[in-house]
Amino acid sequence: MTKPSTFPCSSNEDVRRARHTPQQTTREILIAAEGLFAEHGFAGMSMSGLAKQLGMSAATVHKYFGSKRGLAEAVCGLELERFAGHMEAAISTEDGTAVALERFAIAVLAYNSGFASPTPKIFELYVFAAQSDWTVFRAFRERVVHLLSKVLQAGEVRGDVRVGAAECVEQVFDGFSAILHPLVVRDFRYQGGGRAPALARFLYQALQ
Incomplete structure (x- = not known):
């Protein structure tokens, strides 16, 4: 009998996003972040809220931009x-x-x-x-x-x-x-x- 994998299963969002190139993901994050910064400003913009809107983990956003300050600078x-x-x-x-x-x-x-x-x-x-x-x-x-x-x-x-x-x-x-x-x-x-x-x-x- 095959032993079940110990690795967690990817979500549908992760599978879909895995097809994106790093450049596409970077651009997608930036465009969404610009809209949220425009609406809420630096203090009111939530990294977790941004990740949720994009259907990705907050860790992915941090992977590309490091911090909210880094994302704000990119925007x-x-x-x-x-x-x-x-x-x-x-x-x-x-x-x-x-x-x-x-x-x-x-x-x-x-x-x-x-x-x-x-x-x-x-x-x-x-x-x-x-x-x-x-x-x-x-x-x-x-x-x-x-x-x-x-x-x-x-x-x-x-x-x-x-x-x-x-x-x-x-x-x-x-x-x-x-x-x-x-x-x-x-x-x-x-x-x-x-x-x-x-x-x-x-x-x-x-x-x-």
């Missing part, structure tokens, strides 16, 4: 990825530097202003990431600095900014912090429309 990274993509799509290095910087400023302000209203709980994560220097925010900053560097390097080639202007990219980024930092935008969102292009023009003049 924040999704939004920062969208933000960076929005900025990159708004400008072209083929434009003159003045035009590129102004379009950059307008795109940043438009995205930040709209972001603060419809998803306030995710906005809280965004603010915390900026203030706590999360890894995803450092990566976001590096991506934005790289984008601005490309604009300035193209401007040097065209001759519409001085030679060496690209070396000032960190200062240019700091100059744009008045519209890049989420709290500043939230507090001055109704005053920013005219200030963003004016800030871009001011920085451009400093680079000539």
